[in-house]
Amino acid sequence: MRQTILDVKGLSKAFGGLTAVDNVDLSVEAGKITSIIGPNGAGKTTLFNLVAGVYMPTTGEILFEGKPLGTTPPHKRAALGIARTFQNVLLFDNMTALENVMTGQHPRSRYGFFEAALRLPKAHREEETISLNARKYLNLVGLGMYGDRNPLSLPLGQQKLLTIARALATEPRLLLLDEPGAGLNALEKQSLSELIRRVRDMGITIVLVEHDMDLVMGIAEWVIVLDSGQKIAEGTASQVQKDKRVIAAYLGEEEVIE
């Protein structure tokens, strides 16, 4: 049997009367690029937030590496190895690009206020590792020369790459990308695809929510389709593209007149 890193069982999330995610079962295979697609309001981002721990499920459970996540808060999930990026970027504009990535090393470092305040050797050692690692991730996404820049002075494409570097700095085993391609031009999308493949080759499982079909079809090794909170199909990109229910969800139901 193939090895899964994330298992979602009977997951539902209701906001008042609206069921955003409705009894979803899915598994994500370790070391692969999985894409979750679906029309607007299909519940993709809600599903993401459930996995990241921003919302708690109404019913059902989520297992990461076989262990139920339960009510683990988001910051502890980051320490467990689940990292994410955001649709609306959310970079820290009160620090440099490099410091943004350094902040990502938070769960992989330990030293606290006293070591920092008194500049004890432990702080010095850890800080050296943090900045070395941060430079490594900044170089990986191709922003090595922009370390001193304010993140908001970079074009959107590079801001999105920077959020990936920041997420990678938490040294995750599962990386959730929320619409990484939105707002990017063709060239930027191409380098994004290459980066995502390179991250996969580092052994990090990737789940992305994406609207851009070209991007999804180009890189996703497994596609899961949501509509109105329910899983309606899954398979390889070409299988899903031929699925009648998927076509119906995207283009509207074919009226059957009798």
Added chain:
Amino acid sequence: MEVIKRKWAYAAVAALLIFLILLPFDWFLGRYTFLMVFIGINTIVTIGLCLLMGYTGQVSLGQAAFFGMGAYVSAILSKTYDVNPWLAMLIAAASTGAFAYVIGYPVFRLKGNYLAMATLGLGIIMYILFRQMAQYTGGPDGMGGIPYLSIGGFVFDTPFRRYFLVWFVCLVIILISQNMIRSRTGRALRAIHTSEAAAQSIGVNVTQFKVKVFVLSAVYASVAGSLFVHHLRFVSPQPFDFLASVTLITMAVVGGLASIWGAIFGAATIKLISDEILVELGQVNAKLADLDVVIFGLILMLVMIFMPKGLFVSLRDAFDSWRKKRALRGVKS
């Protein structure tokens, strides 16, 4: 460019240190020594507010409560119970910190305006306690006869001596705060300021860090309060009222909320306005001395509208860009 910038920063710090060392001598600005002790004390509280508001983005309208707690615990222990003033200072800082920790968790369930209201309430409650618990605090009349601090036989009984004590403590606090801001903890705090969701996503325990910086700012305020009573040898509720909290925020804003060194500048500017200019005006007409509320409100508004980074930081940035321009012109010619 960074290296040049750092060189200028070192030069500025060196100049400030020399200025601070020479200031209390009679042939220089000796007549301001007593006032400068207060400025140092206010700077310490302001640094705590900068960490809390400027770096972490959490407002506190009740910082005078912690300032007053440090003052009263020190005053009562050292005077009424004859505890060694240094030990009293330590007990004050520890108990104020513990108090901030206990109320921190419920308080930081709130955000924005609600957080402002909760801290405002805290400040008002503490002020009422200082006034009403008269058998311990001396009530509205206050209590005097608080001993001086001393080390061995060396008593800090002149403003000149206390000046060096207070500014030594102040510079130590600046140093450790600077170190903290540039560390893992400091980055976590700045991350919380921009986006709590993003901070959580990279493993920052948001509530815990908010409470931590709240406790730190309370401990700073408490140490300042202890120094305050051993300087003045008298304590009354008035310096810890609501206006005091607003004055402290004005100091932080004038200095630039996200600037530790700016705290000195902010504290000095506001203290000089209230203790020199307004007192002078008060001698002309007693009613003019009450203008402080209006003036601080006006300063707060004008700085926030025209220089949201603060007066000190705006001046520094202007200096930086002027130097950069000049350097570029030098390259061209």
